Amino acid sequence: MTSPTPPAEPVYADRTFRSPAGIVGGVLLLLLICWIGGDALIRGDGNVPWLALAGMLTAVPLVVAFTLRPVVLANEQRIRIRNPFRTITMPWTEVADLRAGYSSELFTEGGAKYQMWAVPVSLRQRKKAARQQSRRSLDDPYDRTSVHADVRDTKARMAVADRTMADLRELVERAKAGAPASAETAESSVSVRWAYEVIAPAVVGVVLLVVLLAIG
Template identity: 75%
Template sequence: MTSPTPADEPTYADRTFRSPAGLAGGVLLLVLVCGIGGDAVLRGDGRVPWMALAGMLTAVPVIVAFTLRPLVAANDARIRIRNPFRTITLPWSDVADVRAGYSSELFTHDGTKFQLWAVPVSLRQRKKAARQQSRQALDDPYRRTSTIADVRNTKARTAAADQTVADLRELSERAGDKPAPGAPTASVRWAYEVIAPAVVGAVLLVVLGATA
């Protein structure tokens, strides 16, 4: 029997960030792979069904890892980064900065860098946002808007990745440099539930190809 959580222990609601385009692309790829592979399993002759099964066992975990799995979950105490093959949990006190250049990245105080796979950067969206800000500046005789896309300005029109980075920076700055009560320690966990089936499938493909 588990003991109840103490009443004075703080709880924090997570804000989650994902890529809608990645989710949609992952679902379409899974439907395509399972459709083609299932047809080969049901109608194939000889070694074809086994090759199809091994191929699906390799492809499905990889597709899930790069499209459906990536997630960033953050609250006032910590940030959890779920990348294709690793899950990184960090208290905000360990985070030095969050940036969006050509990719979204988090830096710790010791210089370690983690990429945020769930927050892909779209240069097209960024250019569109900059053009919108430029038009707003031209329409504003008092120059109250900026023509420069700044991820720190959450009120400006910004690309989705830049806005997400601004939100994460706000959470980090609000948390400060001291660990929040009950905040977890830094940890990195490998996603063996994704890696293992993909490796097994790849080995089966090599064995079946070698013994053909």
């Protein structure tokens, strides 16, 4: 008689953190580039179509890299940071700290620092959240409602970047608290991959643009 198959470990979907404003801005910039560049390709004379092609080959990958590409993917086991020109993947056990000053940063146990482009820090949002907190403390100077305060409600009053960092810190704490004793044998290295699919066309576009401008 065969023994029953043990239940598989639950698979948790990645939580996605990115900048909606960056996506909207990137789409608008791409439409503008396609409109201007396409018009130059169709109606331009002499070297103008080639210059337009080189300009588009340079600009489009860079716009995509800095607006549409950045994203932070996190689940119960690891975090993946996709920045404009590289992707960093690591388990939570390698994360030492997460900070949001003027930019969102992740520090590893080995002392390395990685910025998270997908989580921009807005000082305006932070000041607005601070004013709301101050106004609420004035409305309730004796903190009479703190006993019944909801953590989710507290997060909702935080700036977007601070709220995202708080969520990521919770994942770090949960992962480290539940890490098994055999975690040392698991994959614990930090993986960094360069985005050659973005870098290569941009470099080709720059070279082509320089050559065209040099030959007149």
